[in-house]
Amino acid sequence: MLENAWLAWLILGSPLIAFVLVGVVGRRLPEGGAYVVVGSFATSLVIALYFLAQVLLQGAVGGTTSFSIPGFTWIPGNPATVTEEGKIEIRLLIDNLSAFMLVLVSFLSLLIAVFSIGYMHEEEGKPRYYAEIALFVAGMLGTVSADNFLQLLIFWEIMGLCSYLLIGFWYHKPEAASAAKKAFLVTRVGDVLFLAGILVIWNVFHTFRFEEIAAEIPVLWGSSFTPQLATLIPLLLFGGAVGKSAQFPLHAWLPDAMEGPTTVSALIHAATMVKAGVYLTARSFVFLVPIASGGGILVAAVPWTAILVVAIIGGFTAVFAGSMALASYDIKRVLAFSTISQLSYMFLGLGAGAYLMASEAAAGSPEVNTVGYSAALYHLMNHAFFKALLFLAAGSVIHAVHTNDMREMGGLGAHMPWTSRTMLMGALALSGIIPFSGFFSKDDILAVTFETGAANPLFYLLWLAGIATAFMTAFYTFRMWLMTFHGEYRGHGHPHESPLVMTSVLLVLSAFTLASGFIAFVTNGFGNFVFYEEPHAALPLVTPLLSGNVVELGLTGLSLALAFAGLGLAWLVYARKSIPASTFTRTPTRAFLHSMLLHRYWIDDAYNAFGSRAVAGFGRATDRFDRNVVDGIVNALGRGTVVTAALADRFDRKVIDGAVNSISLETIRSSLALRTRQTGQVQNYTWVIVVGIAVILALAFILGFLPRALGRP
Amino acid sequence: MIPVEYELVLSLALFCIGLYGILVRKNAIIVLMSIEIILNAAILNFVAFSSYIPPSGDPAGQVFALLAIALAAGEAAVGLAIFLALFETHGTVELDKIRLLRW
Numbered sequence: 001m002l003e004n005a006w007l008a009w010l011i012l013g014s015p016l017i018a019f020v021l022v023g024v025v026g027r028r029l030p031e032g033g034a035y036v037v038v039g040s041f042a043t044s045l046v047i048a049l050y051f052l053a054q055v056l057l058q059g060a061v062g063g064t065t066s067f068s069i070p071g072f073t074w075i076p077g078n079p080a081t082v083t084e085e086g087k088i089e090i091r092l093l094i095d096n097l098s099a100f101m102l103v104l105v106s107f108l109s110l111l112i113a114v115f116s117i118g119y120m121h122e123e124e125g126k127p128r129y130y131a132e133i134a135l136f137v138a139g140m141l142g143t144v145s146a147d148n149f150l151q152l153l154i155f156w157e158i159m160g161l162c163s164y165l166l167i168g169f170w171y172h173k174p175e176a177a178s179a180a181k182k183a184f185l186v187t188r189v190g191d192v193l194f195l196a197g198i199l200v201i202w203n204v205f206h207t208f209r210f211e212e213i214a215a216e217i218p219v220l221w222g223s224s225f226t227p228q229l230a231t232l233i234p235l236l237l238f239g240g241a242v243g244k245s246a247q248f249p250l251h252a253w254l255p256d257a258m259e260g261p262t263t264v265s266a267l268i269h270a271a272t273m274v275k276a277g278v279y280l281t282a283r284s285f286v287f288l289v290p291i292a293s294g295g296g297i298l299v300a301a302v303p304w305t306a307i308l309v310v311a312i313i314g315g316f317t318a319v320f321a322g323s324m325a326l327a328s329y330d331i332k333r334v335l336a337f338s339t340i341s342q343l344s345y346m347f348l349g350l351g352a353g354a355y356l357m358a359s360e361a362a363a364g365s366p367e368v369n370t371v372g373y374s375a376a377l378y379h380l381m382n383h384a385f386f387k388a389l390l391f392l393a394a395g396s397v398i399h400a401v402h403t404n405d406m407r408e409m410g411g412l413g414a415h416m417p418w419t420s421r422t423m424l425m426g427a428l429a430l431s432g433i434i435p436f437s438g439f440f441s442k443d444d445i446l447a448v449t450f451e452t453g454a455a456n457p458l459f460y461l462l463w464l465a466g467i468a469t470a471f472m473t474a475f476y477t478f479r480m481w482l483m484t485f486h487g488e489y490r491g492h493g494h495p496h497e498s499p500l501v502m503t504s505v506l507l508v509l510s511a512f513t514l515a516s517g518f519i520a521f522v523t524n525g526f527g528n529f530v531f532y533e534e535p536h537a538a539l540p541l542v543t544p545l546l547s548g549n550v551v552e553l554g555l556t557g558l559s560l561a562l563a564f565a566g567l568g569l570a571w572l573v574y575a576r577k578s579i580p581a582s583t584f585t586r587t588p589t590r591a592f593l594h595s596m597l598l599h600r601y602w603i604d605d606a607y608n609a610f611g612s613r614a615v616a617g618f619g620r621a622t623d624r625f626d627r628n629v630v631d632g633i634v635n636a637l638g639r640g641t642v643v644t645a646a647l648a649d650r651f652d653r654k655v656i657d658g659a660v661n662s663i664s665l666e667t668i669r670s671s672l673a674l675r676t677r678q679t680g681q682v683q684n685y686t687w688v689i690v691v692g693i694a695v696i697l698a699l700a701f702i703l704g705f706l707p708r709a710l711g712r713p
Numbered sequence: 714m715i716p717v718e719y720e721l722v723l724s725l726a727l728f729c730i731g732l733y734g735i736l737v738r739k740n741a742i743i744v745l746m747s748i749e750i751i752l753n754a755a756i757l758n759f760v761a762f763s764s765y766i767p768p769s770g771d772p773a774g775q776v777f778a779l780l781a782i783a784l785a786a787g788e789a790a791v792g793l794a795i796f797l798a799l800f801e802t803h804g805t806v807e808l809d810k811i812r813l814l815r816w
Binding site: 678679680681682683685686687690 | 736744811813
């Protein structure tokens with residue numbers, strides 16, 4: 001049992017409260033409400049740690065490690081059925097995965113919020129910034145603690161909204177505004193697939209809850225859960241993950257998302273948003289590797305195609321994004337491409353892990369081998385730390401030199417010793433140099449991929465893509481670090497070290513960058529810490545070193561050697577300058593390749609062309625239809641009404657007003673004529689009286705007296 | 714006995730003289746006098762019919778004649794008083810100069 005389970009609501013409740021508080025009265029709070037937001041993240045972290053400890057302790061004594069914390073019934077179900085079929089509840093799910101993610105997210109968000117106090121100090125609109133990051137983090141915490149797909153989608157969309165708002169934080173800059181739109185629209189493509197997947201799930205299982213779905217899969221397999229649906233559902237869900245985690249072909253938004261403040265980039269890349277895609281794939285792993293009702297894997301229902309799609313997208317995007325980072329001059333974009341590339345490693349790990357798990361089960365192994373799954377999440381954690389470090393260090397550099405362009409940096413190591421050293425730690429981790437954290441998890445993923453190659457040779461190809469990426473990663477990371485901190489300063493400003501509030505965060509993060517890889521040693525393999533279905537001591541560095549497996553040791557050596565080769569090449573080109581950088585653009589072929597990378601394989605251009613030709617053409621056609629046909633009808637109606645109104649107006653003025661006016665005019669005219677008869681002369685009046693009486697008498701005589709006198713009635 | 718027609722013709726003559734005076738004379742005093750003549754014409758009618766009504770006449774006509782004479786005296790007094798007030802305000806009693814009864 002979980003102690004004090006209700007506290008879990010505070011994990012996402014406290015950033016939400018901070019959001020409301022800062023959003024409403026942030027203007028009056030010191031630093032635009034920064035301390036409120038920092039406090040709320042710290043609260044979330046403490047509670048999340050409390051639950052992680054409980055989950056781990058329960059797991060250690062062999063108890064259950066998955067807890068669903070009841071909230072409230074959102075939509076009541078059919079009361080006639082025992083399970084209240086169709087009921088939708090808002091609940092929190094606390095298990096190894098979500099507790100681990102809650103701690104990771106709240107910890108990194110806390111550090112980034114603290115860093116923001118220094119970084120955003122001179123910005124306008126701080127309350128807006130802090131309110132939005134509070135909501136953003138609440139969205140991520142809600143996503144990773146959701147108990148069902150619908151709840152997950154709600155928080156997922158909150159994050160989408162916040163990413164739009166934060167990328168467009170400097171909305172007066174046209175690039176930022178369009179980058180925000182691009183992020184929103186591109187991730188929307190994935191979200192539509194995700195929503196479609198959720199609807200299919202509801203249609204099949206009549207529930208959104210993860211644990212009920214997992215239990216229903218073996219029951220419904222062969223009846224309503226058909227092999228086609230078994231492939232379709234994970235692919236649709238993966239579509240959502242591709243959008244959120246910026247995998248090919250929906251990767252285009254992430255490099256542009258660099259238009260936001262650097263702290264936001266750090267938040268998006270390290271703690272929230274892009275990790276949600278990996279989390280979703282891990283959370284819906286049961287669709288990739290269904291579990292039979294008595295334990296073990298339901299091999300018949302394994303969607304091999306969907307698993308291959310996940311792994312291939314991962315392997316391909318790793319090389320694809322890594323190569324684009326080679327030619328970029330924007331310090332943040334290099335990091336953005338590396339994020340895409342590293343996320344691809346995680347998808348590769350999940351895909352290869354699922355394939356390995358399923359193929360071992362198909363071969364009759366009773367054990368559930370969760371090594372790939374754990375490796376991917378291990379890499380997620382390590383990447384979160386070193387990418388947050390790299391982004392915040394990049395933010396510190398940008399804060400000092402006021403540019404993103406590395407051609408205007410150089411030699412900053414002398415001015416910014418702390419930033420330079422901490423960023424070097426992050427760069428070593430990203431490159432996968434032992435003993436920094438990135439090495440362990442990346443090697444883990446590559447080892448799983450290689451191992452899966454025995455089941456399907458395609459994975460040898462993906463493994464090659466993986467180690468090629470490792471080489472490129474080391475090269476572009478050190479190209480970035482050397483261009484920024486080494487050599488002569490090429491800019492025009494006066495760079496200075498950032499304030500203590502920023503550098504201390506960098507120091508904390510660099511400590512974690514160094515240490516987070518060793519968590520796996522503490523837990524005897526990361527697979528004992530975060531796992532799918534059952535714990536599994538999974539960490540090649542531990543196992544091969546201890547078991548003395550020559551092949552795996554060799555592979556580790558190879559990837560390490562390639563990382564050092566990339567590092568060394570960068571050193572030769574950008575520090576020693578014994579190989580001039582122009583070597584890469586000397587021949588036409590090389591120049592073409594360089595320009596292709598610089599233009600991001602023209603994919604953005606193609607999307608833009610599609611947007612401006614096809615979509616805008618369709619828009620123009622509908623516009624023409626609108627103007628000519630719809631407006632024509634409306635205008636004709638309007639014109640008819642105007643004509644009718646004019647006629648009615650004329651009738652009104654001429655006939656009705658005319659009658660009224662002429663009556664009154666005639667009255668006036670006749671009274672003017674008559675009043676001249678009123679002379680005031682008594683004798684005139686007397687005359688009138690006399691004549692009148694005479695006339696009356698004459699009439700009386702003619703009409704009354706005469707007929708009688710003449711004998712006629 | 715004088716036939717009643719003679720008296721009626723006389724009365725008509727007096728009425729016409731009075732009416733003529735009212736319509737054409739400009740002096741208010743004379744107009745007042747003309748009104749008195751008309752009154753007298755009417756009184757003459759009372760008296761004439763008083764003796765004429767068969768079978769032996771009706772004294773009520775003579776009583777009315779006396780009453781009317783008394784009223785005429787009062788009316789003349791009121792009329793003269795109005796003319797005095799008019800003379801004080803307008804400085805004249807010429808009726809064509811006085812245009813009080815208009816819009």
